[in-house]
Amino acid sequence: MSVVDAGAIAAKVVDVLRHRAVPVGISNRHVHLSQDDFARLFPGQNLGVSKPLAQPGHFAASQTVSLRGPKGVINNVRILGPIRTYTQVEVSATQARELGIKPPVRMSGDLEGSAGIEIISEHGAITLEQGVIIAKRHIHMNTFDALLFGVEDCQSVNVLVGEAPRTVLFKDVVIRVDPQLVLEMHLDTDEANAAGLKGANDVGEIVFQE
Amino acid sequence: MSVVDAGAIAAKVVDVLRHRAVPVGISNRHVHLSQDDFARLFPGQNLGVSKPLAQPGHFAASQTVSLRGPKGVINNVRILGPIRTYTQVEVSATQARELGIKPPVRMSGDLEGSAGIEIISEHGAITLEQGVIIAKRHIHMNTFDALLFGVEDCQSVNVLVGEAPRTVLFKDVVIRVDPQLVLEMHLDTDEANAAGLKGANDVGEIVFQE
Numbered sequence: 001m002s003v004v005d006a007g008a009i010a011a012k013v014v015d016v017l018r019h020r021a022v023p024v025g026i027s028n029r030h031v032h033l034s035q036d037d038f039a040r041l042f043p044g045q046n047l048g049v050s051k052p053l054a055q056p057g058h059f060a061a062s063q064t065v066s067l068r069g070p071k072g073v074i075n076n077v078r079i080l081g082p083i084r085t086y087t088q089v090e091v092s093a094t095q096a097r098e099l100g101i102k103p104p105v106r107m108s109g110d111l112e113g114s115a116g117i118e119i120i121s122e123h124g125a126i127t128l129e130q131g132v133i134i135a136k137r138h139i140h141m142n143t144f145d146a147l148l149f150g151v152e153d154c155q156s157v158n159v160l161v162g163e164a165p166r167t168v169l170f171k172d173v174v175i176r177v178d179p180q181l182v183l184e185m186h187l188d189t190d191e192a193n194a195a196g197l198k199g200a201n202d203v204g205e206i207v208f209q210e
Numbered sequence: 211m212s213v214v215d216a217g218a219i220a221a222k223v224v225d226v227l228r229h230r231a232v233p234v235g236i237s238n239r240h241v242h243l244s245q246d247d248f249a250r251l252f253p254g255q256n257l258g259v260s261k262p263l264a265q266p267g268h269f270a271a272s273q274t275v276s277l278r279g280p281k282g283v284i285n286n287v288r289i290l291g292p293i294r295t296y297t298q299v300e301v302s303a304t305q306a307r308e309l310g311i312k313p314p315v316r317m318s319g320d321l322e323g324s325a326g327i328e329i330i331s332e333h334g335a336i337t338l339e340q341g342v343i344i345a346k347r348h349i350h351m352n353t354f355d356a357l358l359f360g361v362e363d364c365q366s367v368n369v370l371v372g373e374a375p376r377t378v379l380f381k382d383v384v385i386r387v388d389p390q391l392v393l394e395m396h397l398d399t400d401e402a403n404a405a406g407l408k409g410a411n412d413v414g415e416i417v418f419q420e
Contacts, residue, residue, distance in 0.1 A: 093406070094304050094400070094403055105375050105406060136376075137376075158379075164382050165315050165346050165382045165384075166315055166347075166382060167381040167382050168378055168379070168380060168381060169368075169379035169380075170378060170379075170404075171377040171378060172374050172375045172376060174375075190304070190399075190400050190404045193302065193304055193400035193401075194378070194403075194405075195404075196303075
């Protein structure tokens, strides 16, 4: 009779899951809108769905806006749905320079003292005193993923991304645990370019100090 | 009488030098021109010096050109001097996308099969079949620096750059040893943005596996 060491098998399974690939989503500049701001920019309209995103219920909307800063304009900026309780604009450092603004590197929703911008549609315009950030890199995961990875909400981890000649170990990657979200690392276009990512089937690996 | 342990002091000095800060230079898109190509673009002119660069004898020239690709134009592109034996254009992945070209990530001078582009001045234009690259990140150092760091020409190292919340460990950083050059790491604008660099007094540290 063979003996099964259940503990050893479990340890191996956990080890494999702990080192599994984390899908990478590359965020180009985009806008989240509150219901009030959406209604000002698109009176009488509903937010249309153009393309579903990886996160359940999230989507690229059919409507787009322009961003106008002191030094430049970026057209064709996608609104991401659903509607939020607050309006937030996310750009890369490259795009911030084009616009002539200096947004801080922040997590979503942390907008106190962030940069301002004008958001323009074909029907109207709104001016934000604050609301523009460069997104702090992060990984969304659900509670079960967090248990398997052995990490907690708001913890920072190191993630190895890309292939030679542009492999990067991103430090300061914030874990965001949410039961509603699936495993996905978010990088902006500057970060994706620095790691030579292709924009399709990119993955990272959380590197634990072991 | 106190005893001086010269070996221990030397070891400490070497350790300090091995971990000293490496100045980071951020390269925006630029062009190196051969004498023939310069003469076609600026007939009868000499390459003027606008600003000396960190490397001895290198300079931003007073003349600029435009780059035209299938999808876009980038104006006001600086020529870097002195004149080279070959023409080479360096852009970031962000800028390559604007131009609509797909240059490979390469070291300077490794242009076989690289991307093409049109270079335009107020006096003329030339079309390169190849010559456009995204620069592979690298560190210039002289022979003495290489000895102190314990590295060799063409070796790849890991370099820690930036501060929270955007610290990055760049892997695949190529060492370039040249007796004429001073210690300087070169990153492009995408890489600098990914690491949250300010563009002034930025430094990195070579991380050795010890």
